[in-house]
Amino acid sequence: MRYSFRLIYIFFYNLFQFCGHTWILANTIARFLTFGKDALADTFYSVGFVMSLCQLLSILEIFHIADGIERARLLPRFIQVMEKNILLMMVIMLEEIQSKPVVCVQFFLWNIMDLLRYPHELLSVMERPSIAMLWSRYSLWIPVYILSVANEGVIVYQALPYLEQSASHSAYIHLPFLMMLYLSLLTVGAPVTVWQLLKERKHHLDKWYKRKKKK
Numbered sequence: 001m002r003y004s005f006r007l008i009y010i011f012f013y014n015l016f017q018f019c020g021h022t023w024i025l026a027n028t029i030a031r032f033l034t035f036g037k038d039a040l041a042d043t044f045y046s047v048g049f050v051m052s053l054c055q056l057l058s059i060l061e062i063f064h065i066a067d068g069i070e071r072a073r074l075l076p077r078f079i080q081v082m083e084k085n086i087l088l089m090m091v092i093m094l095e096e097i098q099s100k101p102v103v104c105v106q107f108f109l110w111n112i113m114d115l116l117r118y119p120h121e122l123l124s125v126m127e128r129p130s131i132a133m134l135w136s137r138y139s140l141w142i143p144v145y146i147l148s149v150a151n152e153g154v155i156v157y158q159a160l161p162y163l164e165q166s167a168s169h170s171a172y173i174h175l176p177f178l179m180m181l182y183l184s185l186l187t188v189g190a191p192v193t194v195w196q197l198l199k200e201r202k203h204h205l206d207k208w209y210k211r212k213k214k215k
Contacts, residue, residue: 010069011125013060018118020054023047025111028104043104044091051107052092054114055084070121076196079189080145084110086182087152093175096162102155109148116141134208138201142194149190156183 024047031039031046058081064070065077087106091097120137123130156179163175 006069007125010064011122013057013064014118014121014125017054017057017114018122020050021111021114021118024050024054024107025115028108028111040101040104041099043107044098047107048092048098051110052088055081055088055110059085073196073200076193076200079185079193083149083152083182083185083189086178086185087155090159090175090178090182091155094159094162097155097159100155100158102151102158106148106151106155109144109151113141113144113148116144129208131208134204138197138204142197142201145197146190146194149186152186156186 027047028039028043031042035042061070062074062078062081065072065074091103097103116136120130120133123133159179163179
């Protein structure tokens with residue numbers, strides 16, 4: 001395997017994301033086992049910074065695909081990254097929503113999605129693909145994404161009363177616009193993303209089976 005700056009960079013990027021999401025998931029589960037349901041209300045305060053950092057850095061993935069460092073479809077990744085970051089911005093701005101159990105559920109679903117994806121990306125960078133990881137990445141990921149989108153809708157619904165209250169304050173006057181942008185992405189983007197992901201799944205699994213038949 002030939003090493004280059006681009007290869008080393010994308011390897012460490014995926015490794016950082018994998019470690020970050022592993023820590024978030026382990027922390028969330030440990031707190032739930034220790035404190036029970038009380039831990040749900042405190043999830044954002046305990047892992048919110050690391051989650052925000054991971055999601056902010058995920059914007060780089062749009063440039064990875066555009067530059068050819070990563071081979072993936074640009075449109076679904078763009079929609080996913082923007083969905084997550086806009087929702088996270090809303091949660092950060094509205095302190096009243098941060099302690100809601102749905103935020104904990106959303107973080108859990110995001111972690112599952114990313115822990116299905118980044119190990120596969122790491123193995124692909126090392127040119128050691130695994131059919132188990134490939135199948136998990138492109139099969140299990142889709143239903144988890146659909147659950148995540150449904151839960152995002154619940155978060156928005158629960159945030160609406162607080163959005164109306166905060167709209168009168170000049171510091172939060174842009175929040176309704178932000179939410180309109182987010183809902184547009186969610187309504188139009190989610191079905192398009194699922195359709196693109198199903199095409200991507202078929203492409204990668206067919207490619208794997210063809211490669212196996214040649215051997």
